[in-house]
Amino acid sequence: MRSRRRQLGGFVAAVAGLPLLTLALHAGSGLPLTDDILLFLAAVVGVALLGGLWPALPAAVGGFLLLNYFFTPPLHTLTIATAANLVALAVFVVVALAVSWVVDLAGRRTAQAARAGADAQTLATVAGSVLRGADPLDALLHQLRDTFALASVTLRERSGSGWRTAAAVGSPSPASGDGEGEGEDTTVKADEDLVLVLHGPPLPPGARRIVEAFAAQSAVALRQQRLAAAAEGDRVRTALLAAVSHDLRTPLASAKAAVAGLRSDEVAFGEQDRAELLATADESLDRLTALVANLLDMSRLQAGALGMTPVSVGLEEVVPRALDELGPAARRVEVRIPDDLAAVRADPGLLDRVLVNVVGNALRYAPAGRPPVITAADVAGQVRLSVIDCGPGIPASGRDRVFQPFQRLGDRDNHTGVGLGLALSRGLTEAMGGTLTPEDTPGGGLTMVIALPKADR
Structure with a gap:
């Protein structure tokens, strides 16, 4: 559909343009009626191109009346003297209305195709964002906010009897999420336990299905994010086991060998040898202590449980x-x-x-x-x-x-x-x-x- 501004422009063109055309033709050298009809038909088509079908309807009727009154004998009356002129004017009205309808339909189809192309591009971006980038969920929410000029977008997840925020972009973050929406909030269901809450201007007509696609992809991206986090946890645990088997074993073996040597009754060590064995055990235990301290600090850091007093x-x-x-x-x-x-x-x-x-x-x-x-x-x-x-x-x-x-x-x-x-x-x-x-x-x-x-x- 054409915008209100374009429809208003079409009505203005019909009201102002047809009288101006009439004055121009009336002041001219006197064209045949067929030429006058063609010029009025072109004017009606122009009104249809600008404002659509509804401004073109009164333009066609007005053109018929102006042609009849000013250019069809007897002039300055609504009487039509000959059947040929009546047929010509009737054909003008039919053709004007038909052409206006076709032009309006073509305009609607063009606008629909443009919207469909834009929607397809947006959906392609949505689908692709899940496969690209380090944080597809964040990219999706930013894309949704930018596409519809929203203040914020929040993905909320059911938690017990309430809702909690799973991800959000923009400010302020909407407080709703119970499926109702308040004020300027628009809530779109992603799945049984997830909803997207949009805070900002109302969505344009026909945009909700695009937002539903964003919501569905956001749910997929959240699941992928959690699977990736679980996989990273598994990778860290695997690496930790490998590190324990290779790196922690060495200082343990050195300390064990030094202590075993000191306890052995089979070899008599001198004072210098005993001092070296004790130093080896001490150094190995210090290294082991440092390794364990690093492991514990890293585990606290990753768990968000690291105490800090700045x-x-x-x-x-x-x-x-x-x-x-x-x-x-x-x-x-x-x-x-x-x-x-x-x-x-x-x-x-x-x-x-x-x-x-x-x-x-x-x-x-x-x-x-x-x-x-x-x-x-x-x-x-x-x-x-x-x-x-x-x-x-x-x-x-x-x-x-x-x-x-x-x-x-x-x-x-x-x-x-x-x-x-x-x-x-x-x-x-x-x-x-x-x-x-x-x-x-x-x-x-x-x-x-x-x-x-x-x-x-």
């Missing part, structure tokens, strides 16, 4: 403590922290865990004679702590992978942990409101930048 803390306090925890190897680390550096807002214990993992990683790969360097600076409301090493570095294509659990690029030994250090460090840093990002070290190597918010003075 306070104002100076890096000049935390960095030395982390280096002490790393032992004698950390004595060669160069620390360049300005005396007037602002304090950061962080949890001291978590920040210590981050530094131990990041600096320990830098020590592992730093070449002999070129120890890691720790620097810090105030940058745009944050304190950026940089841990710089001149080791082999990490290719740009592999930087995302090193922050995934159980990944150790280029590391094939069984003495360096389960590949949780950087993944855990990034998670802990983000939990404190900061970021952990890798950058290239000038001249070769890797620089890990820990950015934390400055503490309020």
Whole structure:
């Protein structure tokens, strides 16, 4: 259907255009009646093209009356003197109405085809978004909001006797979800336990079936998201079992062998040998303690149960403590922290865990004679702590992978942990409101930048 504005334009064209055409023809040189009829027929068709059938109907009737009164003998009367003229005017009305109906029908079909094409494109986008992207559910809800200019879109799920939000985009988030809808909310059922709640202007006519397609695909995307999460959990458990079998076994075996040697009555160890065995057992147990601590912290982080108490803390306090925890190897680390550096807002214990993992990683790969360097600076409301090493570095294509659990690029030994250090460090840093990002070290190597918010003075 044509818009109200176009229909109004058609009526205006009929009311104003036909009298103007009459004046123009009346002031002309006097065309034959057949030419006058053709010109009026063209005017009626133009009205039909602009406003559709309803403005064309009065235009056809008005054209008939104007032709009869001004151009059909006897002039200035509604009497028709000859049968030929009557037939001509009757044919004009029939043809004008038929052509107007055909033109209006063609316009309607064109508009329907355009809407169908737009709907097909939207549905193709909806279907494709489930197969593409890291978060198809979020993409679907954003696409729905943008398509219909909504304030927010919320996918709500039945939970016991009430409803809970499964996913949402936009603001404000509608509070309804019981299938009724309130105010400007429109509720569309996705399945037995899911509904889409749209907050914003009313949907245009014919749009509800498109929204129903969005709703159905949203339910599919939510199920896929949960299946992916379950699969990721299985992958993590599988990787954990592999890590336990390879990495935790080594320090356990070393400690067990050292203790078994000390307890043996078959070999008499001297004081130096006993000291070395005790040192081996102690080192192995320390390594085992660190591995277990990382595993426990990662499990708490993934479960959202990690306790955190952010306070104002100076890096000049935390960095030395982390280096002490790393032992004698950390004595060669160069620390360049300005005396007037602002304090950061962080949890001291978590920040210590981050530094131990990041600096320990830098020590592992730093070449002999070129120890890691720790620097810090105030940058745009944050304190950026940089841990710089001149080791082999990490290719740009592999930087995302090193922050995934159980990944150790280029590391094939069984003495360096389960590949949780950087993944855990990034998670802990983000939990404190900061970021952990890798950058290239000038001249070769890797620089890990820990950015934390400055503490309020």
